[in-house]
Amino acid sequence: MPVKSSEEVTPVVEEYLECIYRLQEKEGVARTSSIVKSLRVAPGTVTNTVEKLEEEGLVTHVSYRGVKLTEKGRRIALQVVRRHRLSERLLVDILKMDWERVHETACRLEHSLTDEVVKHLEKALNYPRTCPHGNPVPNEQGKVFEEETQPLSELAEGELGVIVKVVEEKPELLISLKKHGLVPGAVVRVLKSVSDERVGFEVDGEKGVLSLSLASLIRVKGVEQ
Numbered sequence: 001m002p003v004k005s006s007e008e009v010t011p012v013v014e015e016y017l018e019c020i021y022r023l024q025e026k027e028g029v030a031r032t033s034s035i036v037k038s039l040r041v042a043p044g045t046v047t048n049t050v051e052k053l054e055e056e057g058l059v060t061h062v063s064y065r066g067v068k069l070t071e072k073g074r075r076i077a078l079q080v081v082r083r084h085r086l087s088e089r090l091l092v093d094i095l096k097m098d099w100e101r102v103h104e105t106a107c108r109l110e111h112s113l114t115d116e117v118v119k120h121l122e123k124a125l126n127y128p129r130t131c132p133h134g135n136p137v138p139n140e141q142g143k144v145f146e147e148e149t150q151p152l153s154e155l156a157e158g159e160l161g162v163i164v165k166v167v168e169e170k171p172e173l174l175i176s177l178k179k180h181g182l183v184p185g186a187v188v189r190v191l192k193s194v195s196d197e198r199v200g201f202e203v204d205g206e207k208g209v210l211s212l213s214l215a216s217l218i219r220v221k222g223v224e225q
Contacts, residue, residue: 011111014080015039016049017058018110020067021077026167029066075142082138083110085131086121092132093125099132099183100174133174134165134184134219150222153199153215155190161220162187168217180208182218 009017019038023030035046050067053059058073069077087106091097097105113121119140122128129145130136138144149164163186166177177183181203191200191207198209 009076012049013053013058014076014111015107016053017069017073017077018080018084020059020069021074021081024068029068031066035067078138078142078144080110082140082142083113083118085135085137086118086125086128087113088131088133089125089128089137090121093128099178100169100171102132103169103171130165130184132184133167133169134163135167136165147221149219151216152188152190152201152210152218152220153212155220157190157192160187160189160223162223163218163220165219166217167219173214173217177218181206187223188218188220 016035016039019035020030023034023038027034032043032046032050035050036043039046050059050061053073054061057070058076059067059069061067084106087109088099088102090109091102091105092099122137122140128137136144136146147164150161152161152163155161163182163184165184166174166182180201182188182201186203189202191202193199194209196212198211199215200207200209201215202208
């Protein structure tokens with residue numbers, strides 16, 4: 001059975017749950033400081049909202065360890081993520097917007113789409129499995145089908161990897177990655193480390209250098225050589 005719509009949940013609550021879900025994907029837990037940074041709101045506002053989310057059974061919060069979604073919170077978050085990633089596909093595939101410009105617009109669209117509109121949108125887009133950045137689109141039942149990947153930063157010198165997804169959607173980052181050909185589907189080879197903090201790479205014969213922190217945001221799957 002499909003997950004029930006979160007139509008009684010406010011856009012603010014949806015934003016928080018989606019933010020916590022994304023941080024859990026990347027870091028395993030959502031620290032309050034990370035939520036503040038992601039949502040660009042005051043620490044006191046985050047503290048108060050997280051307390052309300054905990055009272056509603058949507059998250060659990062352990063001091064000094066961070067915030068995690070409950071099963072109830074995760075179900076709602078996945079529906080928001082589903083609407084967001086389908087919105088991004090609409091903007092890129094149909095409206096031909098650049099991939100670095102769609103995140104903020106999708107953030108606004110995701111709160112206004114009804115379940116019926118989402119069904120028609122998914123069909124019109126031919127049931128995409130991922131957003132333009134390679135992140136999986138949860139299905140109607142809230143299931144997520146993730147490919148097994150590893151950060152590009154963990155590949156050894158000379159190893160090849162196919163880029164599956166980019167887990168950060170800041171415009172300046174996406175512009176830089178696209179400029180260097182570091183997009184989902186591209187085959188990248190890791191070259192000799194430039195330093196302890198930077199690593200060389202090669203895509204389609206073009207060479208470049210990435211910081212390890214940036215390389216960790218690019219998830220790849222191995223390629224047999």
